Amino acid sequence: MPRDWTRQPAARAPAYRSSSMRSPEHARISMPATPTENIGPVFTRDSLGPLDHDLIVNHARPGQTAMGARLIVHGRLLDQTGRGVPGALIEVWQANASGRYRHKRDGYLAPLDPDFGGCGRVITDQNGAYMFRTIMPAPYPWPNGGNDWRPAHIHFSVFGQCFAQRLVTQMYFEGDPLIARCPIVNAVPDQDAIARLIAQPDMEATVPMDARAYRFDIVLRGRRASYFENRPEGI
Amino acid sequence: MSDDLHETASQTAGPYVHIGCMPNACGITGVFAEDLGAQMLQAETPGQRIAIEGVIFDGDGAPLTDAVVEIWQADEQGRYTTRSAAFSGWGRAAADAETGRWRFETIKPGAVPCPDGTVMVPHITVWIIARGINIGLHTRMYFPEDYDMQAHDPVLARVQPTGRLHTLIAEPGPDATYNFNIYLQGPKETVFFDV
């Protein structure tokens, strides 16, 4: 299924200054999806640890937990036909509850949390569902226009079942007034496409007296069903 | 078709992509046992050992020191053996924080047969994410020694006019190392594909 570029960010988004020198100027060259793009790496649960999906404790000292409002983030990974994508690796990373990343290039004044690393990963179940536990990240300032603040967000890296589905995106939180002001968000030219990057509170999935929940469904490209369903092993 | 869902919009990986994709390499240790894709070769991996390395340059000629590069390739026989313990075909590396140089130790892939009977010459998919890149950039690296076969490759045939084809061909270096510099803009701009 060809990519719908009307719902994807342009390479060059002038208000997002980093893109000006990092955006190719030539048009992408279209090509048929070949076996190279129609197959992708496979990750298995045994390559992950038992706490990889739990950012509240996976970097915490014994007996401690990460600082911040406890959250469950969950949803389904789908393809464009609406089918769940099982067995897919999702990696996430985020700032801590004060908006600081555990990264040597992050110079924000807000403090690190010794009990929060900021990374997690999970493999979707047989229905394409995923879930991880984390804390609410805070907005943070970034050098762009002089006074830009990122809305609170979680970064997602998603593998599907073929390399053409590879996706990196960011999830935002409903009601954040910084979303509409963000040059990175606004690199996406379609308001409906932006709306689908905003996770919604999900009271049903809330754990009483423990964690609020947000739901974020992710849709990957394609697929060409006949090709996949008949795919011989290791074509 | 009208009932199809829309693909989720891409957003930049940002400057801190290493936290999620290769935390051990950026000093976050003790969370994940290992960074996925950091090592592609096993002792038993069949095939000719090669290394590929390069630097990604922006429009000012400055190296990208915050990029993450993934490669995806067939095995020595041109098969995608995703479940093989000996070789998965996928690797991931961070650009060096000072020089921007990234490097993979892998094997040379074989030619890949397509369902329509055509054959693709040996190639490695290279995929780049970084701050300032709103949607991952997808290109391919080809091998200089396969020059004669490349005229018949069904993907290379799409690169018209052919004046930019050379941007997809690695340069041979010593010790079976191939250099594949990537230029995001300018007269040497690398060919990127809409796959």
Ligand SMILES: [Fe+2]
């Ligand atoms: Fe971020």
